[in-house]
Amino acid sequence: MQINIDILLAWGAAYKKVAAGEIIFHEGTESSFYYQLVSGKVRWVNINDQGKEFIQTIIEPEECFGEFPLFDDEPFAASAIADEDSVIIRLHRSSFHQLLRENPELHFEFTRLLTQRLRFKFLILKELANHNPEGSISTLLNYFKQTQKNICTKCNRLKLTRQQIADMTGLRVETVIRTMKFMQSKGDLQITKGKVYC
Amino acid sequence: MQINIDILLAWGAAYKKVAAGEIIFHEGTESSFYYQLVSGKVRWVNINDQGKEFIQTIIEPEECFGEFPLFDDEPFAASAIADEDSVIIRLHRSSFHQLLRENPELHFEFTRLLTQRLRFKFLILKELANHNPEGSISTLLNYFKQTQKNICTKCNRLKLTRQQIADMTGLRVETVIRTMKFMQSKGDLQITKGKVYC
DNA sequence: TGAGCAGTATGATTTGAATCATACTATCTT
DNA sequence: AAGATAGTATGATTCAAATCATACTGCTCA
Structure with missing residues (x-):
């Protein structure tokens, strides 16, 4: 799911370039923005004490990421790292909320995205619990x-x-x-x- | 997150009693309802070919469950089984959608619930991936x-x-x-x- | 075109969770 | 109060994924 770039810009969003390897945000930190990838590739990842990564999601162009804090006021659940030189666009949370309020269809699309992501986690979890690599x-x-x-x-x-x-x-x-x-x-x-x- | 029972009833929801051990819905089947637990306990669970269960979530009174199909039109991602004699209430999806359209605040509460559930899955997954029982x-x-x-x-x-x-x-x-x-x-x-x- | 590096692949060993078996304890039911 | 059952606990063994080491192949860059 993506929000049309023109709409985001009209509501005050700004572009940001990130270099390959650059950390866009850190797990555990607070957020005030809605993030969407314009071009490049980003991984949404947890890194443990040994430096081992668990990739929760690979973000592709036009997809949003790091949206949890917008809805539950908690910090980021994972870090976002650019896999290659990328361009992202972000909108302040207050504008984002207003955008959803004024566009219920957009809010429904967003709810659909969260549901699809949750379904994916259900799928992966039930497989991981089976301890069967294949x-x-x-x-x-x-x-x-x-x-x-x-x-x-x-x-x-x-x-x-x-x-x-x-x-x-x-x-x-x-x-x-x-x-x-x-x-x-x-x-x-x-x-x-x-x-x-x- | 729960929707007030009086509101649900006002919009045409109906109660249903389920006995301990009864399967409320099966993974992989289609749904046309919003479900909420009134009393008792329900587990939202995947069962593998050997009969081994993976409990995705334990549902408590006033919590909804089985909501994915309402938003992404796919079948149930897991089964729901009553752990004890329970009472659930359910509302047809079309009424549910209309309820959200007419009550944006409710829709935001629902989005918050999905986010909390997704955050929980991120948490459990990153831990499972570490292969560390403790x-x-x-x-x-x-x-x-x-x-x-x-x-x-x-x-x-x-x-x-x-x-x-x-x-x-x-x-x-x-x-x-x-x-x-x-x-x-x-x-x-x-x-x-x-x-x-x- | 060749060197360097990232990614793929193979081999050997270790290890801890799964597996299997069995006993004990707390709770429920009659 | 006693028997039955669910849940907890312990012991022994197995085995597959982790771990460690090393080699090979494909791709990138100068």
């Missing part, structure tokens, strides 16, 4: 296929690294590599020159 | 404390069984029992006659 990876890839995210719709090539899959499933990269090889041997997916085709 | 259990108990759920606010006694904690963290009940004993030995919590005090 199930977790399979479920994640199926989700990407259905939502047309992170997979090339023309050639079905997975656009993510094994490490990113590992970071989204709580598994180790070695486990993801071996599990995907196994899935290839079963015919569940194809691997050519290291590239995965679902 | 961290997962500790985080869950802290969450219950903060939200005053499942813990007696007068004596701090945990109202859930070890099995329920296991079902909410993806761990085995033996692991939860041993980990809680370990946490007791560290002074992180107290156990008296099998009862846990946080």
Whole structure:
């Protein structure tokens, strides 16, 4: 879900450029803005004491992120880091709330987005709880296929690294590599020159 | 978050009694209703092929559940099962949508609820991904404390069984029992006659 | 075109949660 | 009050993912 850039600008939003690797906001800090990605790629991520990352969501252009504080007045639940040079746009929360009040259809779209994100978490959690790497990876890839995210719709090539899959499933990269090889041997997916085709 | 019973009734909602163990709705089935628990207890749960349960949320009186289909037109993401004889109330989706349209403040409250639930999933997922039973259990108990759920606010006694904690963290009940004993030995919590005090 | 680096892949070992089995305790029901 | 059952607890074993180490391949950049 995205809010049309022209609408955001009309309500006072401002662009911001971020460099690859730059932290847009930190988990645990307060927020006063609505964030939307214009171009580039951002990962919405938790980092533990050992520096290990858990990627909650990979944000793509036109998608919003870091919206929790706007609705529950709590700090950020995860950090946002740019995977590549990116452009984001942000709107102050008071303007954002007013925008929703004056545009109920937009509010419904937003509610739909939160629901889709919550459903995704239900899906991933039930798989993680099964302690079955193949199930977790399979479920994640199926989700990407259905939502047309992170997979090339023309050639079905997975656009993510094994490490990113590992970071989204709580598994180790070695486990993801071996599990995907196994899935290839079963015919569940194809691997050519290291590239995965679902 | 709850919608006042009188409002629900005024908009055409109807009560329904469910017996302990009764399945209110099944994962994967379609829905046309908004559900709210009036009395009793319900668990919102995924059940895998081996019959193992993953409890996504324990629903308490005045809380709604099964709301995803209302906003994203997809089937139920988990099943709802009554833990004890309960009373629920439900409103047809079209009336529910109209109720929100005519009451923007209610819609905002609902958005806040979804956000809180999403934040809880972010929290549990990042802990599960760390493969650290003590961290997962500790985080869950802290969450219950903060939200005053499942813990007696007068004596701090945990109202859930070890099995329920296991079902909410993806761990085995033996692991939860041993980990809680370990946490007791560290002074992180107290156990008296099998009862846990946080 | 070649060097360097990111990403993929393989092998060996460790380890802790799962698994299986069984006993004990608290609670409920008659 | 006693029997039955749910829940807690303990002990032993298994095993698959984590961990550690190292090699190979594809891609980027000069």
